[in-house]
Amino acid sequence: MSGNQGRSGAMVSTGNPLAAQAAREILEAGGSAVDAAIAADAVMGVVEPMATSIGGDLLAMIHQAGQPVLSYNGTGRAPLALDAAMVQALPGARIPERHPLSVTTPGAVMGWWDLHQRFGRLEWRRLFDTAIHHARAGFSVASVAAHEWAIFDFVLHQDPVCARLFRAGRPPASGEQFQNPELADALACIAVDGPDYFYQGPLAQAAALSVQRMGGVLAPEDFRRHTGDFVTPLSLDFYGARIHECLPNTHGIAILDALAAIQNRGGAPDDPDTWVQMVRATAAAMDKAKRTVADPAGNTVCTVVVDAAGLAITLMSSVFKRFGSGIAVADGGFCMQNRGFGFSEPGHINGPGPGKRPYHTVVPGLTTRDGEFLLGMGVVGGLMQPQGQIQILTRVLAWGWDIQKALDAPRWRLEAGDTLAIEKGFPDSIAQVLRASGYEEPHAAAGELAGRSDFGGAHAIFRSQTGELQGAADPRKDGQWLEAFKLQ
Numbered sequence: 001m002s003g004n005q006g007r008s009g010a011m012v013s014t015g016n017p018l019a020a021q022a023a024r025e026i027l028e029a030g031g032s033a034v035d036a037a038i039a040a041d042a043v044m045g046v047v048e049p050m051a052t053s054i055g056g057d058l059l060a061m062i063h064q065a066g067q068p069v070l071s072y073n074g075t076g077r078a079p080l081a082l083d084a085a086m087v088q089a090l091p092g093a094r095i096p097e098r099h100p101l102s103v104t105t106p107g108a109v110m111g112w113w114d115l116h117q118r119f120g121r122l123e124w125r126r127l128f129d130t131a132i133h134h135a136r137a138g139f140s141v142a143s144v145a146a147h148e149w150a151i152f153d154f155v156l157h158q159d160p161v162c163a164r165l166f167r168a169g170r171p172p173a174s175g176e177q178f179q180n181p182e183l184a185d186a187l188a189c190i191a192v193d194g195p196d197y198f199y200q201g202p203l204a205q206a207a208a209l210s211v212q213r214m215g216g217v218l219a220p221e222d223f224r225r226h227t228g229d230f231v232t233p234l235s236l237d238f239y240g241a242r243i244h245e246c247l248p249n250t251h252g253i254a255i256l257d258a259l260a261a262i263q264n265r266g267g268a269p270d271d272p273d274t275w276v277q278m279v280r281a282t283a284a285a286m287d288k289a290k291r292t293v294a295d296p297a298g299n300t301v302c303t304v305v306v307d308a309a310g311l312a313i314t315l316m317s318s319v320f321k322r323f324g325s326g327i328a329v330a331d332g333g334f335c336m337q338n339r340g341f342g343f344s345e346p347g348h349i350n351g352p353g354p355g356k357r358p359y360h361t362v363v364p365g366l367t368t369r370d371g372e373f374l375l376g377m378g379v380v381g382g383l384m385q386p387q388g389q390i391q392i393l394t395r396v397l398a399w400g401w402d403i404q405k406a407l408d409a410p411r412w413r414l415e416a417g418d419t420l421a422i423e424k425g426f427p428d429s430i431a432q433v434l435r436a437s438g439y440e441e442p443h444a445a446a447g448e449l450a451g452r453s454d455f456g457g458a459h460a461i462f463r464s465q466t467g468e469l470q471g472a473a474d475p476r477k478d479g480q481w482l483e484a485f486k487l488q
Contacts, residue, residue, distance in 0.1 A: 009306075009307075009308045009469065010027050010033075010305075010306060010307045010308045010469075010483065010484040011305070011306050011461050011469045011471050011481060011482065011483050011484065012024055012027070012036055012037075012040060012303065012304070012305045012461075012471075012481065012482055012484065013303070013304045013305075013459040013460060013461050013471045013472060013473050013479065013480070013481035013482075014040045014044065014301070014302065014303040014304070014459055014473075014479055014480070014481075015044055015048065015051075015301045015302060015303070015380070015457065015459060015477050015478060015479040016043065016044060016047045016048065016142055016145070016478050016479060016480070017142075017478070017479075017480040018043050018047055018130075018134060018139060019039075019040040019041070019043040019044045019047065019303065020040065020479070020480040020481065020482045021130075021482065022036075022039045022040055022042075022043045022130035022131070023036035023037065023039055023040040023303065023305055023482070023484075024036070024482045024483075024484045025039075025130065026039045026122060026126075026127065027305070027307060027308075027484035028484050028485065029122060029126075030121060030122065031120075031121050031122040031126075031127075031307075032119055032120060032121040032122075032307055032309070032311055033119075033305040033306055033307035033311040033312055033313050034062070034115050034116060034118075034119035034120055034305075034311065034313050035116065035119075035120050035121055035122045035127055036305045036307070036484075037060075037115075037303045037304075037305045037313045037315040038112045038115065038116060038120075038127045038315075039127045039128070039130060039131070040303040040305070040315075041058070041108070041112070041301070041303055041315055041317050042112070042127065042128050042130075042131035042187065043130055043131045043134060044301040044303070044317070045108075045131070045183075045317070045334070046131050046134045046135045046139065046180060046183060047134065047139055047141070047142065047145065048142075048145050048301055049166060049180070049323070049334065049335065050145070050148050050149055050152055050319075050322040050323045051145075051148075051300060051301050051318065051319065051322065051380070052108070052300065052301045052317040052318050052319055053108070053183075053319055053324075053334035053335060054106060054108055054109050054183075054186065054187070054190070054198065054332075054334050055106045055108075055207070055319055055324060055329065055332075055334040055335050055336040055337055056106055056107075056108050056317055056318050056319035056320070056324065056337040057074055057075045057076055057104075057106065057107040057108060057111075057317065057318055057320075057337060057339065057360070057362065058072075058074035058075075058107055058108040058111030058112070058228075058315065058316070058317040059071070059072060059073055059074060059075065059111075059246055059250065059315075059316055059317075059360070059362045059363070059364050060072040060074070060111070060115060060313055060314060060315040060316070060364055061233060061244055061245075061246070061313065061314045061364045061365060061366035061376070062115070062119065062311070062312070062313045062366075063244075063311070063312045063313075063366055063368060063373050063376075064119070064310070064311050065309070065310030065311070065372070065373070066371075068232065069232075069233055069235070069244045069366055069368060070230055070231075070232070070233070071230070071231050071232070071233035071244070071246050071247065072111060072114065072115060072228060072229070072230055072231075073228060073229045073231060073246065073247070073249075073250075074107035074108065074110060074111030074114070074228035075104075075107050075228075075249060075250075075339070075357050075360050075362075076104040076105035076106055076107040076226060076337070076339065076357070077104060077105055077222070077225075077226070077355045077356060077357050078104050078105075078340055078343070078352060078353065078354060078355060078356050078357075078358065079103075079104070079105070079216070079217045079218045079219060079222045079354065079355075080219065080221060080222055080225075080354045080355050081217035081218075081219060081354065082101060082217055082340070082352060082353070082354055083352075083353070083354060084346035084347075084351060084352055084353060086101060086217075086352075087101070087343070087345070087346055087351075087352045088345075088346050092345075093345040093346060094343070094344070094345055095340045095341055095343055095352065096341070097321060097338065097341050098155065098158070098321065098324075098325050098326045098338050098341070099325075099338075099340075099341075100211060100214045100215040100216030100217075100325070100327065101215075101216055101217065101340055102325055102338035102339070102340035102341045103211045103216050103218050103325050103327060103336045103337065103338060103339075103340060104218075104337060104338075104339040104340050104357075104358065105218065105222045105223060105225075105226045106198075106207075106226075106336065106337060107226060107228055108317050109190060109195050109198040109199070110195050110198075110199060110226055110227070110228050111228050111317075112127075112195075113194060113195040114228050114230070115313075115315075118230070119311060119313075124191070124194060125191040125192060127191075128187050128188070128190065128191040129191075131187055132184050132187045132188050132191065135179070135180045135181065135183045135184035135187060135333070136179065136180075136181050136184035137179070138177040138178060138179040139177065139178060140175055140176070140177060141172045141173070141174060141175065141176050141177075141178050142174065142478035143174040143175075143478060144457075144476070144477050144478045145478055146171070146172060146173055146174040146175075146176070147174070148322060149166075149171040149172060150171045151322075152322040152323055153168060153169065153171050155321075155322065155323040155326040156168035156169075156323060156326065157169070158214075158326050158327075159210075159214060159326055159327050159328055161210065161327075161328040161329070161330050162323070162326055162327060162328035162335060165180070165182065165328050165333060166323065166328070166335075180333045181333070182331055182332060182333030183332065183333025183334055184333070185331070185333070186198075186203060186331075186332050186333055186334070189202075189203070190203075198223070199223045199224060199226055200223070200224060203329070203332055204220045204223035204224070205220055206329050206330060206331055206332055207223070207329045207332065207336060208220050208222070208223070209330075210327055210328065210329045210330055210332075210336070211325075211327055211336060214327050216327070218336075222355075225355070231247060233245055233246055233247065233252070233366075234246070234247055234252055234253060234256055235256075236256040236259060236260060238259050238260075238263055238393065238397055238398075239263065239397040239398045240369065240397070241367050241368065241369045241374055241375075241397050242367065242368045242369070243255070243256060243259060243365065243367050243393065244365070244366045244367065244368065245363060245365055246362075246363055246364065248292075248359075249357045249358065249359055249360045250359075250360045250361070250362060250363045251286070251289040251359070251360075251361065251363060251385075251386055252363045252365075252386075253285075253288075253289060254282075254285040254286050254288065254289040254386045255285070255363065255365070255386045255389050255390055255393075257281075257284070257285035257288060257289075258278075258281045258282045258284075258285035258286075258386070258390045259390060259393060259394070261277075261281035261284070261285070262277070262278055262281050262390070262394055262398070263398070265277050265281075268399075269395070269399050272429055272430045272432075272433035272434070273433070275412075275430050275433070275434060276433060276434060276437045278390070278391070278394065279412060279414065279420065279434060279437075279439065281390075282386070282387055282390050282414060283414055285386075286383070286386065286387075286414065289386075292349065300316050300317065300318035300361070300362055300378075300380040300381065300382075300385070301316065301317055301318065301380060302314065302315070302316045302364065302377075302378030302379070302380050302457075302458070302459045303315045303316075303378075303459065304376040304377065304378065304459055304460060304461045305376075305461075306373065306376065306461050306463075306469055307484075308484075310373065312366065312373045312376050312461070313376070314364035314365060314366050314376040314377060314378050315364060316362045316363075316364045316378045316380070317362075318337070318361075318362050318380075319335055319336070319337040319338070320337050320338050320339050320341065320342070320361070321338055321341070323335050324336055324337040324338045325337060325338035326338075339358050339360065340352065340358055341358075342358035342359040342360060342361070343356075343358045343359070344359070361382050361383065361385055362385065363378070363385050363386060363389065364376075364378045365377050365378060365389050365393075367393070367397070372463075373463055374462065374463055375396065375403070375460060375461070375462045375463070376460065376461050377389065377392065377393075377458060377459070377460035377461075378458065378459060378460075379392070379456040379457070379458040380456060380457045380458075380477070381454065381455070381456040381457060383413070383414070384411075384413055384454070384455060384456035385456065387411070387412075387413055387414060387456070388411060388455075388456035388458055391409075391411055391412070392406045392407065392458060392460075395409065396462070402470075403460055403462040403470050403472040404470070404472040406472075407458045407460060407472045407473070407474050407475075408474075408475060409425075410422070410423040410424065410425035410426040410455075411423050411455045411456065412426065412434070413454070413455055413456075415442040416442075417440075418438055418439055418440060419439065419440050419441065419442035420434060420439035420440070420441070420442070421441075421442050421454075421455070422434065422441075423455045455476060456474070456476065457474040457476045457477030457479065458472070458474045459472070459473055459474060459477075459479050459481070460472045461481070469483075471483070
């Protein structure tokens with residue numbers, strides 16, 4: 001659904017129509033924006049298992065009318081049994097991409113609970129009805145999800161449980177029905193017993209055993225010790241608005257550093273030098289984050305919801321790389337994340353350690369103007385998350401673009417070294433100047449890892465000067481925005 005103005009004062013934008021519909025139903029039943037975001041996120045874990053699940057992490061930005069913006073960090077920590085010596089013994093003294101030691105404690109379920117306890121209105125168990133239904137009865141696999149499922153089928157073959165659950169060697173085609181009754185059972189138990197079932201009970205035992213069976217060290221005690229945090233976010237004034245981003249262990253600071261440099265230089269969108277300076281500002285900010293926060297890349301989902309009471313949330317969850325670690329939980333129906341790949345080598349500020357949070361790519365964003373909600377947005381796609389936010393925020397706030405136009409527009413993506421992937425549709429005059437400035441074209445596969453989605457997938461809600469909501473969903477993903485009516 002393309003960008004448009006909402007009349008209801010309540011809206012959702014998320015990565016799949018089934019998730020958008022679930023969120024709208026919650027809003028129309030009297031639920032809060034947070035209730036709706038949780039319902040949508042639970043559905044996303046069913047319909048996009050390569051991107052998110054209860055085996056992943058969650059971060060959120062929340063704004064309540066008249067209150068300061070809050071950030072929630074639900075990222076999990078490394079196992080207590082992980083020590084630097086284990087990593088030092090690995091090739092390159094780094095945890096490989098999908099190594100069993102890359103598994104960290106999932107934070108999504110506790111994140112749902114913490115957010116609901118503070119901002120929820122509907123009964124907890126009501127939030128999971130739709131996700132449980134789609135997991136048990138089956139759903140039609142969306143086109144971009146099917147495309148990515150096929151590309152990353154190779155991840156599914158290492159673990160027999162993962163291979164069985166997610167059909168290794170025969171990924172579902174677009175429009176094909178897929179069922180996950182084991183995940184339905186797990187969600188049903190979480191709906192009844194809350195996070196205790198996941199962190200204190202049988203699912204924690206099953207998840208730890210699944211990881212240990214593959215050579216990892218995650219233990220039930222790591223689940224029992226998990227906590228999330230509500231914190232005050234970092235912020236920056238930018239062209240009359242205030243940008244709010246998550247603190248480290250994310251790279252939200254890189255977004256603010258880049259935007260500060262862009263604002264100082266100014267520039268018009270049709271001036272090629274404006275784009276050169278934007279790329280350079282982004283490169284410098286991300287390099288600083290790499291040195292002071294850590295190293296990156298991944299896959300995520302984003303949900304933005306605003307309700308009629310003015311509560312707004314940008315919620316993002318992720319298993320990091322597609323299908324995470326490739327280690328699935330028997331009788332759980334989900335993959336465990338591989339956030340430990342975000343650790344640097346031992347001795348680095350982001351080096352591995354027991355109970356330590358690794359560098360995290362997920363950065364939900366929220367923007368206010370004069371203390372009121374203006375824009376909720378997230379860009380999924382690893383290193384594209386800060387780069388996408390920088391480009392979209394500049395287009396909307398500095399240049400006055402319509403939010404859907406800003407999401408539709410072609411993007412660039414900094415790759416390794418001084419290479420820059422430029423999405424099809426970028427004006428040749430600008431692309432030529434970028435190349436002449438020293439940014440070479442990457443290898444053919446870079447920037448097109450999973451088709452268009454490698455330039456990120458954004459979802460957003462913007463409040464216009466007249467107070468109406470404008471929803472936007474990225475055509476690079478399967479997403480949709482919907483208004484909510486019949487509010488109670």
